[in-house]
Amino acid sequence: MSLNLPLTVAKFGGTSLKDHAAMLRCADIVLYNPSIRVVVVSASAGVTNMLVELASRETSVSQSNQLIADIRQVQYSIIEPLSDKLESRLYIDNQLDLLKDLAKEIQVQYSLKLADEILAFGERLSSYIFTKILIEQANTKSTSVKISCIDAREIIATDSRFSHARPDLQAIKANTDVKLSPHLADNLYVTQGFVGQDQFGNTTTLGRGGSDFSAALLAEAVSADTLQIWTDVAGIYSSDPRIVTNAKPIKTISFNEAAELATFGAKVLHPATLLPAIRAQIDVFVGSSQSPEAGGTKLTNQISTSGIRAIALRENQTLVTLTSPNMLLASGFLARVFAILAKYELSVDLITTSEISVALTLDNVNGSDENENILPHACIIELEDFCGVAIEKQLSLIAVIGNHTAQHDSQSTTGHLFSSLSKHKIRMICHGASKHNICFLVKQSDAKEIVASIHDQIFG
Known part of the structure; x- marks a missing residue:
């Protein structure tokens, strides 16, 4: 790869992808920064919760049908402004037909393997839709980069511990070296967070919050310079703003402090996210997709001054x-x-x-x-x-x-x-x-x- 820019991997959370306007803001963030060549997305806000309920042993047939209808409505509302919404509707309908079959199957015999297959649909839908919006937005700007969606299961190799799979770092690196890294000079890829695949071809998940982890694993594998985590808050705060109304934004924080903060309850970062970034010494930035101009928090290897x-x-x-x-x-x-x-x-x-x-x-x-x-x-x-x-x-x-x-x-x-x-x-x-x-x-x-x-x- 001969990308003459620092390489950035950007991850967008569910609230950043909750509707069409939110996805447009994310698309602008990506297109504004030509160093972003890999984008990792979560499911749109609320969809994963519906899929968790769909994959439950206790969910009835009528409840399953209603949940699928609700998911369809969320996705339809996001694609409504698209110029080729008919094609997108056909894709969504096809995916939800597959989902309906899986919901029937898991009601007959529950398994974590089936549950993982069901839970992965949220990211599959959002990555497809975001790619469509990104392409349409790029057509209004002068950009020559080719934009496409790649299935994370082709990249993120894991073991078979369904619902909390462990990544196979060597296999991820090998997959990336073939399917991503050589093409990043001319291509921008959108992929799914949270989702992987074991050696037998089964869909796996990294656990809730695993989209951050996916992004960090990909950043490490492609030797990125920066990992961006875009969420609904402008960085990391001195405490949870929902508990402490006068919580203050933190402009810079050390990796060690951020890792402790993530481990002990801060919801902005997934606890495992920082491990690949620390290993590869990748800069991490956390910001708000709703107001990117507000800045955010930079995570650094530098030791902070003494204090809380x-x-x-x-x-x-x-x-x-x-x-x-x-x-x-x-x-x-x-x-x-x-x-x-x-x-x-x-x-x-x-x-x-x-x-x-x-x-x-x-x-x-x-x-x-x-x-x-x-x-x-x-x-x-x-x-x-x-x-x-x-x-x-x-x-x-x-x-x-x-x-x-x-x-x-x-x-x-x-x-x-x-x-x-x-x-x-x-x-x-x-x-x-x-x-x-x-x-x-x-x-x-x-x-x-x-x-x-x-x-x-x-x-x-």
Whole structure:
């Protein structure tokens, strides 16, 4: 490839593609920047939720038919202003006929494999429609680049862990070297986020939020200079604006801080997004497609100055306390605990230890009913074989993100942080494993109030 420009991969989220006007704004962003040669799209806002319901065991035939009709209406409304909307309608109808057959099949015998096939339709529809809009918009401008849609399943190779597939980096690189990189000098490709394919040709998905991950994987594979993440907010904020009304935009943030922020609850970025970007040292920009002129947040390898940058909240946490007198002066206790947790594919966020107990948090990512135990019964039985097990629910994790060095005194921002916590009941606190976060556990009912209180204390 001999593209005489920095190479950019741009990803647009569902809210950026919610209707025709929104897609036009995204098309203008792409066409304004000739370095953008790969575009990754999510499903239009709301469509994935409808597909999740369509792929549910509990959805009736009449409900399935209504959901498909609703999806059709969303897509039809987006293509209405297109000059060749008849051709687009035929494509949409054909895709939804296939979707209807799959919905009938999954009602007879549910499987994650079928569910992934169903969930992928949102991105397939939006990528087709956005390509049409992009071509039509390009025809009004003087651009010579050829625009086409490429199926992500030809590029994003994964294993067969349906619903949360793991990418095969070597295969993705090999596919990219043949089907993308040699053609980027003269071509602009639109493709689907979230979607992949295993070695047997089955459609897989990377998990919800995986469109960011797809874009980062492609940016790494094509050796991009920049990855742009376009969403509905102007970058990363000092806290969730829905919780903290005076949250402030962050102009620059280090990769390490952004990774902590994404991991501990910030919804602007998918936690896994940054991994390929960090590996390949790709610049990342997060901005709003609704107002690109407002700027956004740049993610950089440079270390930030000391201080607090942002406060994140992650709800639906479970605290597990394991107690055993045999732990005192004994070796191998933690190894045994984590071997069991690994066996049941349980990921631990926070951990603290004392002489005879260990406390750890588990993320209830599905936000299931409070009476449902995140720990499988068989896992509890194995743990109880050598220690007592106590489980607490309805907790939230608050993460204070920044560059927390050891040289803070009582007048520092960290000092203000602990001062602001004095009137709140803290269930657990972790600090020291990373200089980029201080985490603590609180009652879920108090969490948002505490986040707002800390933000006011730190940022004024």
